[in-house]
Amino acid sequence: MEALKAAIEINGVELVRRARAGDGSAWEDIVSAFSRRIFNLAYRFTSSVEGAEDLTQEVFIRIYRTLDQYDSKQGDLANWLMRLARNLIIDDYRHRQRNPQNTMADTVDDHQYHLRAVGMSAHKEMERREIAAQVQEGIDKLPSDLKTCVILRDIEEMTYKEIVEVLRIPEGTVKSRINRGRIELAKILRRMRVVTI
């Protein structure tokens, strides 16, 4: 997978050119390289596997339709594609916040976490999964504007400037939301006894 990602970074322009011409394998390579990352980002905002699946599919449909707009001079394929995906996922999240009846979120407990690293003890793995589930629950309890900023900064590790570009709000507002979001999340997790004194 890493090798494929590296190849895509180099051949992003060529892949897009082939995909635009109608080469199915080129488009499949793009989908394979980015679907997991986009699916996980969607899950952070929807807290639902089904919701994240639908959203990921929508994102790829939009990407496919806008492949013509890709310009390699404005950054590599990964940057362009993830920026587009983030914008669409955040727009969807904001839309669902304004229209709560459209929410696709279900409970975090429904989600089955996978077993990953081989060699990690079962107890440690369970503990880690439990923490991850509780953090997701804690993040869901944040107000929507704080939740967006916390995910983009502390989970997606975006810079302040990148968040400003995505959310189109002043940098001072971004900073204060990140700060407030971190404090609120810490208080929530403390109440949930995820972080102890």
Place this chain on the structure above:
Amino acid sequence: MSYEKENLISCSRFEELLTDYLDKALGSTRQKGVASHALSCPLCHSLLNEVKASLVVCREIAEPRMSVTSLEARILAKTMPEAAMKCEEFEDLLTDYLDGFLPAQIFHRWERHAVLCDDCTDLPGAVVRSLAACVTYKLDELPLPSRLHKRILQETIGTAKAKLMKASRASQFGEWIRGFSFPISVPQFAPVALMMVFAFLMFSQTVSADGSLAGVYTKSYELAEQTYKQGSDAWSGTPAEKQQTQDPVTGTTFVDQQDGIKR
């Protein structure tokens, strides 16, 4: 032998001199005598060690438990209450504190508040642990549902068997041409560029004899010369010669370069 006898002390005498020995208040001869006894008598040696350990514990207990930061914070809170930080301000500056961006003066006020305020004391630690939990959460990526990959391919290119879908020759050629397309960096200039090209073509085809840029210049020069001649004749009063009617030269007019006769 006499020296040893003089410095020989009993166990009870050792106990009497022990405090002075530890305080180094004895004369050198007596000090050596007490030390010699401690080395020769296991019970007194043990006693000496116990007393030494007790003194260390007593000194530790006697030291103030309050740290300097805490003491300084309390003193400043009493003497300069206006310099104290409020909880809201403390929380607003938390990320800057963790990132190390606080100026020295604010940094010290922030730390003093962290020491004194019971509500805020544990908050920085809780935020740091919360960030660590976020890292755990971030690392716990979900696997891609097996059906999703096929769903995406089906919805975008109409088939899950993408490998079988090849680009047509025409579309490949179209993309190849597109790669060589003339780049106009500012799209708004495209209509202007088109209008200028069109105007040049119109101008060259109506004025120039052969449609070339050189033809436009040559004709312009001839017209300017003719205009000058007419102006100078009018000024000097010379009757204007009967000018041969100059038909406009168009792209379909052939001008003989030798005799200038249009055909």
